[in-house]
Amino acid sequence: MTRTTTPTSPATPTPTAPAPWSDLVSAALLGTERRTPPVAARPAQTAAAALLDAAAVSTVRRRAALRPAPAGERPAPAPADPRPPLPPAARRRLSLLLADRGGNGGGSRRGTAPDLTELLPQWLAAAGTYGYRAPEALLPALLDAARARTDLRPAALALAGPRALWLARLNDEWKFALRGTGGPSALPGDDDPEAVRRRWEEGLFAERVALLTALRRHDPAAGLALLTTTWSTERAEDRLMFLDSLREDLATGDEPFLEQALSDRSRNVRATAAELLSALPGSALAARMAQRAHTCIGLDRTAGAPVIAVEAPHECDMGMQRDGVAPKPPSGRGERSWWLSQLVEATPLDGWHARFGGRDAAAIVALPVGDDWRTELHDAWCRAAVRQRNADWARALLGAPAAPSQAAEVTPAGSSRDLTKLLTVLPEDERARWVAEFIAAHGLSEAFRMLGVCAVPWAEPLGGAVVDALDIARDAGSYPWSFSGVMGLAERCLDPAAADRLDMLTAVTDEPEGASPGSGGYWSEAFQRLVGTLRLRATMRREFTPPPAGDTTGPGADLDTAAAAATPGGATPGPRVP
Structure with missing residues (x-):
């Protein structure tokens, strides 16, 4: 009696799903005549050849420690970057800088070699002024460098362009690039307000901040109007970041919105709103602060030569707190001096000229201050000069740099003033x-x-x-x-x-x-x-x-x-x- 063997046929996986290794081994041991290979053969391809191809692919996967998985869809092609390519010498230079970004090592003696790690930021900044695009082959190394150093990211992403964003969507290690796309280029077309609204309502938080910043630079009123549409539903930390983005293009038209923010349920939001309002010299908050500060500070002519007399506030009432005065001082700081410094910091500097008989900033700063209030008062004026970007007052408070005692004069013991911030105003x-x-x-x-x-x-x-x-x-x-x-x-x-x-x-x-x-x-x-x-x-x-x-x-x-x-x-x- 002749016995007929019928080839067994396990469930053949779909063409996109790789076959398990054990099934491939079984088909190979039994032979393709007795066991149909668990793979799909191409046209004009024998079952044995299809089995060998599948085994080769699976072997590569196993050696690479890659789990078998269905093949995914091919990504869409990278977008075009119309900018001109780097000149050959600049391209080679970028390759060298990226290859050496490990620096000169941890030794204490650097030798005579330039630090290429520190030259990379300069190279990127210079490249940004020429409008070149990064070479495609160097995009991975450029993204790796930007991932390791946050200070490189703005310039590196600007040079990398849209193809870096395409790569970032394929590699989780480069996802920071998707969060760091900001600036005016993030603004949709002027004739597409629907795209602006959709990005504002559906975008990631960083994308929304970038959109608000870009829109404010383009049209401050439109940016503020967009913010008000969702303000009441935003989280406190998000409201704080959105509010801070108004700082760069702050205008008088922002005052009503900021006045409402003084009643926000978040203390940090209230403090930021008060700071922004105090930077608007014509705001109602600035006028309220000036009235309080001028009540505490004035000229005393009873001693012969004019002296600045200071009487710090005796309480921090609810009106002061609403206008951003924090009632509780830091550790080691007196309450009254703390309240006074906040009032002076938020008071428009131009108002002091009339308060001190028409004197200019240099003459006011030169006046003696009674009862050891000089350091406290001048520190508050320094912070006010920085906040209000007032060069005349910054110049007066800095004084003459070459004076023999200037180093000790501008930063007396116990002072909290920051000369570096004052210099940025000049x-x-x-x-x-x-x-x-x-x-x-x-x-x-x-x-x-x-x-x-x-x-x-x-x-x-x-x-x-x-x-x-x-x-x-x-x-x-x-x-x-x-x-x-x-x-x-x-x-x-x-x-x-x-x-x-x-x-x-x-x-x-x-x-x-x-x-x-x-x-x-x-x-x-x-x-x-x-x-x-x-x-x-x-x-x-x-x-x-x-x-x-x-x-x-x-x-x-x-x-x-x-x-x-x-x-x-x-x-x-x-x-x-x-």
């Missing part, structure tokens, strides 16, 4: 001159934060003042690592054109008596690194300009020279990235 050129004179008179120890708010590159005489102070510190035998922060700022902020005249500082000098051992060599390395970094920055800037057709000696030819200067001993680094 025009950029005046700010740089003030800091240069301060450094020339008092050195670098008190000027580090001031340097951070000066425009880059440092204009003269600021750049010269910093270099002179560093040279003086070297000649005095000071510890060079004590000035590493300032030296790092100089590498990023000095004008690259200063490199040639700084060459003389790179030589190793004799160490003065009592100097730190080996300080001469350290200082020489620091100045060599400074000069090398400045020259590398100049080369980077030239690389953004494409060379004329057929020119092989243009900016791209500088790359090898600059790269050699960027490595210890002048050795050229590894092979170029094409």
Whole structure:
């Protein structure tokens, strides 16, 4: 009796679902004549060939530790980026900077090589002014760099463009790019108010903040109207962020909305609304605060020479609290002085001129203050000058930078004033001159934060003042690592054109008596690194300009020279990235 074997046929998975490995093994052991392979064969393909193909794919999956899963839909093609590509030299430079973003290691001695980690932000900022797009092959590395350093994200995402957002939707590690899309480019078309409304009501929180900011820059009244449509239903933390986005383009038309926000159920929202209203000198809140502050502060002429008399408030009533005065002081602070400082900070500075007999800001600041209220009063005026962006008062409160006692005068013991914030109120050129004179008179120890708010590159005489102070510190035998922060700022902020005249500082000098051992060599390395970094920055800037057709000696030819200067001993680094 002949026995007939009928091939068994397990349930064949769908074409998109991979077969289990055990089923593939069973079909292979029994043979395709006895066991139908659990895979779909292509046209004109034998069952055995289909089985082998499926086994090969499954083997790769197993070696990659990838779970079998149905094939997903192919993503839509990346959007086009119409911006011009980077010139070849600039493209190679970006590749080198991204490859070296690990820095110079954790050693305490940096040597003479420029810090490429710190040059990447400068490169990105410069690239943003030319309107180039990032090379597609470097987008993953650029997104990785932006993920690791939040300070790079705005410039990196601007350079990466829409294709970076396309990639971010495919990789969870780059999701930050979807949250960080802001600025005017986030505003839909002017003729599509429905798109604005839909994004406002349905978008992610960061997208809504970006939309509100962009709309406020375009049309402040329209932005405020959009905010009011959902204000009452927003969470307290979201209301606070939305309210803070009004700060940049604050206008008198915002006053009614902010007055209503003074009664918000969130204390932080009320405080922010009061701060914004106090920055509007013509607001009703500013007038109320001025009336309270002027009641507490005035001239006392009974002692002969005019003296500012201060009588701090004796209570913080409900009206003061509604206008943003916090009733409970910080630890170690008296209640009355706390209330007074908040009143003065929120009072329009222009109103003090009439209160003090028509005196200008400098004359008012020069007046003596009775009963040891001077520091408290001047600190509050400093904060008011910053909040109201009043350059006259900032100038008066800063005083003359070169005065022998100025360093102690502008920041007396117990003071909470911030000179750096005051400097930001001054025009950029005046700010740089003030800091240069301060450094020339008092050195670098008190000027580090001031340097951070000066425009880059440092204009003269600021750049010269910093270099002179560093040279003086070297000649005095000071510890060079004590000035590493300032030296790092100089590498990023000095004008690259200063490199040639700084060459003389790179030589190793004799160490003065009592100097730190080996300080001469350290200082020489620091100045060599400074000069090398400045020259590398100049080369980077030239690389953004494409060379004329057929020119092989243009900016791209500088790359090898600059790269050699960027490595210890002048050795050229590894092979170029094409």
